[in-house]
Each structure stands twice: as C-alpha cells, then as structure tokens.
C-alpha cells in the first residue's frame with residue numbers, strides 16, 4: 001500500500017521568474033535559470049513510497065537530492081520557493097501545507113530524518129542515550145524507566161555498546177554517532193525514515209557495517225525509507241526502487257536492479273560506468 005505520494009515537488013533558491021522551470025533541467029543542462037539566476041534545486045518531481053519499501057535517490061552533488069529529501073521529511077517551511085503536493089496515508093490534504101503543530105507531531109512520531117551532517121542531528125554535549133531520550137520525551141514519554149528501557153533496546157538494535165549510553169556523544173566515534181542518529185530516528189517507531197547520505201564522513205569499513213545494520217533494522221521494523229546518496233553502492237545495497245536525479249529533475253526511475261543492470265538514461269549509464 002502507498003504510504004506517501006508526492007507530485008510536483010519543487011524548491012527554488014532565489015527570487016524565481018516565470019521562465020525558471022522551462023529554462024532549467026536535464027535538457028537545459030543546468031539547474032540555474034539564465035534569466036533570473038535562481039537555482040531550481042528540484043522541480044516536477046513525482047514519486048511514491050510504499051509501506052516498508054526503501055526508495056533510493058541517487059545523483060551527483062548538486063543534483064537536488066537533499067532539497068527533495070528535506071521536503072519529504074517536512075524539514076522545509078512551506079513558502080513560495082517550496083511547493084508541491086504530498087499525500088500521506090492517514091492525513092487529509094497536502095502534507096506540505098499542514099500547520100506548525102501538525103508538522104511537529106508528524107516529525108516526532110511518523111516521519112524521521114537522519115541528517116547528512118551529524119552536527120545537524122545530534123547535540124554533542126548530550127550523552128548518546130540523552131540524544132535518543134530527547135526524541136522520546138518530545139513525543140510525550142514521561143516514565144524514566146520506560147525511556148531508559150527503550151533507549152537500551154535501540155542501542156542494542158543499532159549495535160551501539162550499551163555501556164557507553166551515559167557518555168557524551170562527542171566522545172563517540174563517527175560510526176557510533178551515525179548509529180545514535182539512526183537510533184534516535186527509529187525511537188518512536190516512525191512509518192518513514194529519510195536518510196540523507198548515510199555514509200558521509202565514515203571510513204569505508206565503518207560504512208559497510210552501518211549500512212548492514214540499517215538494512216537489518218529496516219527489515220525487522222518494516223519501516224519505509226528514502227535513502228539519498230551520491231554513492232550508487234549505497235542505493236544498490238539498500239533500495240528496492242531507485243530514482244536518478246540530474247540538474248534538479250528525476251531523469252530515471254525503476255526497480256533498483258533494473259536501473260543498475262539496464263539503465264535507460266544516458267546519464268544513469270555514465271554514473272554506473274564510472275563506478276565499474
């Protein structure tokens with residue numbers, strides 16, 4: 001069943017003009033409007049995410065992946081530069097237009113974002129356990145025992161040593177901090193997790209372990225996920241379906257195996273050839 005479906009997602013940085021959309025994108029070969037200089041980070045983006053599925057979004061740096069992901073994770077305030085329609089199972093109307101309180105509730109309980117940069121997602125001065133507990137407290141959990149038990153459960157699931165729970169997050173390794181971000185994202189049993197560049201800043205061997213852990217937890221929990229990465233290997237490992245972005249547009253989409261083995265778009269072929 002479809003959990004989320006989005007149509008016409010668009011983020012423009014700058015004033016924008018009536019010619020921005022026609023003058024940018026894959027055919028134009030740029031995401032910058034030659035008439036007004038605004039950057040069309042993403043436009044005309046339609047996508048859907050089914051319950052429990054992993055959707056990958058891949059593309060080179062600047063192709064608009066994070067801008068799209070931020071919209072899906074309700075990170076951007078709706079304004080003239082961020083438009084589109086998001087239908088979310090169980091909610092009436094456009095999710096991008098909900099009031100502040102509903103947005104806060106959704107982000108606390110239903111839709112979680114794992115930020116690309118660890119500094120954006122965690123407070124380094126809090127303990128690792130505290131960073132996860134904070135999410136539970138903001139969702140209304142009040143019992144100290146329940147919070148502590150849940151944090152311990154999440155530490156175990158994400159393979160963080162439980163005996164480090166009360167140490168400051170700043171003393172954790174990069175891989176452990178990424179795991180704390182994931183534990184925090186999963187804390188309230190969300191239906192959708194958006195992971196933005198989950199391997200940024202991690203050594204290759206640590207990347208593999210974090211991705212394996214995430215794949216296992218994602219399957220066990222049955223949580224739907226949008227994974228954004230410039231790294232085809234990450235998307236190939238995690239995603240059931242994949243979207244390819246270029247110059248702010250989705251240029252190809254399909255089952256991940258099909259996209260990787262029989263890419264239709266010239267740009268996807270180049271991306272794949274560049275890593276073989």
Ligand SMILES: Nc1ncnc2c1ncn2[C@@H]1O[C@H](COP(=O)(O)OP(=O)(O)OP(=O)(O)O)[C@@H](O)[C@H]1O
Nearest residue numbers: 013031039041060061062063064065066067068230
């Ligand atoms: N706050 C901003 N102001 C102006 N332009 C921006 C802003 N944020 C992003 N952009 C531009 O929007 C375009 C898309 O950026 P975005 O971060 O969404 O791409 P990305 O594919 O996620 O790239 P990366 O992998 O490097 O994060 C880029 O050209 C970027 O320079």
